[in-house]
Amino acid sequence: MTFTTRPTLRGTFGMVSSTHWLASQSAMRMLELGGNAFDAAACAGFVLHVVEPHLNGPGGEVPAIVATAEDPTPRVLCGQGVAPAGATIQHFRDLGLSLIPGSGPLAAAVPGAVDAWLLLLRDHGTLPLRTVLEPAIDYARNGHPAVGRVGDTVATVQELFTEYWPTSAALWLQNGRPPAPNELIKNPAYADTLERLVLSAEGAGPDLVAQVERARVTWREGFVAEAIDEFSRLPHRDSSGEDHAGLITGADVAGFTASWEDAATLDWHGHTVAKTGPWGQGPALLQSLAVLAELGDPADLDLTSAEAVHTTVEVMKLSYADREAWYGDAADVPLKTLLSPTYAASRAALIGAEASLELRPGSPDGRRPSLASVATGKELGDATTGEPTVAADGGTRGDTCHVDVADRWGNVISATPSGGWLQSSPTIPSLGFCLGSRLQMFWLEEGLASSLAPGIRPRTTLTPTLVLRDGVPVLACGSPGGDQQDQWQLLFLLRHLTGGQELQEAIDAPAWHTTGFPSSFYPRATEPGGLVIENRLGAAVRDELAGRGHVVTESDAWSLGRLCAVAREPGGVLSAAANPRGMQGYAVGR
DSSP states (O other), rough: OOOOOSSSEEEEEEEEEEESOOOOOOOOHHTTTTHOOOHHHHHHHHHHHHHHHTTTTTBBEEEEEEESSSSSSSSSEEEOOOOOOOHHHHHHHHHHHOSOSSSSSOOOOOOOHHHHHHHHHHHHSSOOOOHHHHHHHHHHHHOOEEHHHHHHHHTTTHHHHHOOOOHHHHHHTTBBBBOOOTTTEEHHHHHHHHHHHHHHHHOOOHHHHHHHHHHHHHHSSSSHHHHHHHTSSSSSETSSSEEOOOOOOHHHHHHHHOEEOEEEEEEEETTTEOOOOOSSHHHHHHHHHHHHHHHOOGGGGOTTTTTHHHHHHHHHHHHHHHHHHHHTSSOOOOHHHHHHHHHHHHHTTTTTSSSSSSSSOGGGOOOOOOOOOOOOOOOOSOOOOSEEEEOOTOOOESSSOOOOETTTTTTTEEEBBBBBBBSOOOOBBTTTTTOOOGGSSBBBBBBBBTTTTTTTTOOOOOEEEEEEETTEEEEEEEOGGGGGGHHHHHHIIIIIIIOOOOOOHHHSSSOEEEEEESSSSSSOOTTEEEEEGGGGHHHHHHHHHTTTOOOEEOTTTOOOOEEEEEOGGGGGOOOEOOTTTTOOOOEEEE
């Protein structure tokens, strides 16, 4: 019997897995009240805004992939906000900037998370809005015990708060100090914001759809948009070292709505893997799976060996190089070709016995790739773990949350909330939250797939996953971790789908990732040949990888990834597992 840190949970009623136990249990409460997976996921999403404020917030975003009991076709819920109307390359150049800052109001995209969760409830929810938001309101108003990383994050940016962001200092510094681990922290302003949304919704009458639509309009066109408009105009210090005002206006907030769209899919070894479109990095996972299929039977990979580490890393380098050259919201992305067996075979032929130190995008359909001028700065500290790496100027890498839910009726959802974290931008005091900094993922160079332009989505790293077999959803999974999200998910899928490991065993197994491509986060640095491994892989594996030319960094034994997963097994049995790293994520169910 293989050792695991926890059992894989099994039951028939419902399963939840998320990156914080309070979100998981709050979601389970919705299932116990008769709600479905979508009520539960939305509840968890709002709770995560409160209990993981260093990893996500209402000013951030969320993509999700859903399959309903009535229609199992995977659909993407896009809660990724767009660049404001004033966000032009020329505006940033006029400010003397060559990169969009990694923190501060200037880096903010239009908030998308709240409207997305509300759209999910409008179209698929069953419970009253007050019921779904009740746990988040309670934790914000009456407090919740802070996880240690909240205090660590606040400590990192304490000087920024006290010197330049006084509204953030007022909320997050308890008597002039960061919150201590397990200290009760409250956010009454955000509780009031949610309560005002609920009261507005209830004014529309008892109909659930009418309630949610009223709340959406109140968010986009009422007091929230007004407060964002007013506060965004105030200059604040950002990671450029200067003070800049933001670009978001009330009109930008009013003009954005979350949306539904088709998923990008790949048929792979008897499964269909569904991801977001190439406005995010999701198809990079599909490309990696396609290339691996050209290299042989993935079931034959020994994922404890240096050979398997080398192979998966070289595959991911190629996929992420294509991400850099081709992915973007406004780009003409040749996705059909990128996912084709012919193209995958041409990419597989590039993989040799030695580590590649180059960024090698392909030429799908004979087109010439375009890349940004990449080596732009020094990495922001140790970016090896699934928790955020935060600089003193608020710049953040590896941020994010995740939640998966499966209910007894056959509804399944995978969602990856992120952005709007407490260190990204100064707190808007009347609302109790800050804006995000997702614009940093655009380039300020013309002619690239992810060049900045008003009204388009940044090429986000957020990438939930849904897997189907014979047209039926059987697995939802995901992980925080910025650029590493799909790398860690690739290892999990190989272990579970073709390696036969149970959910918890596949999550617990040692992880690794490459940093051999431009980071999506400011200052957009790259590390040719970079490879980070958990030291549980052992010295022999490490030394062989180094001998192949990889620039190896050993991370702590339990440090890479924060995977969550729920599954539907034959006969209707539900299962779930969560990552033990960080001692924060938990699965619940019965």
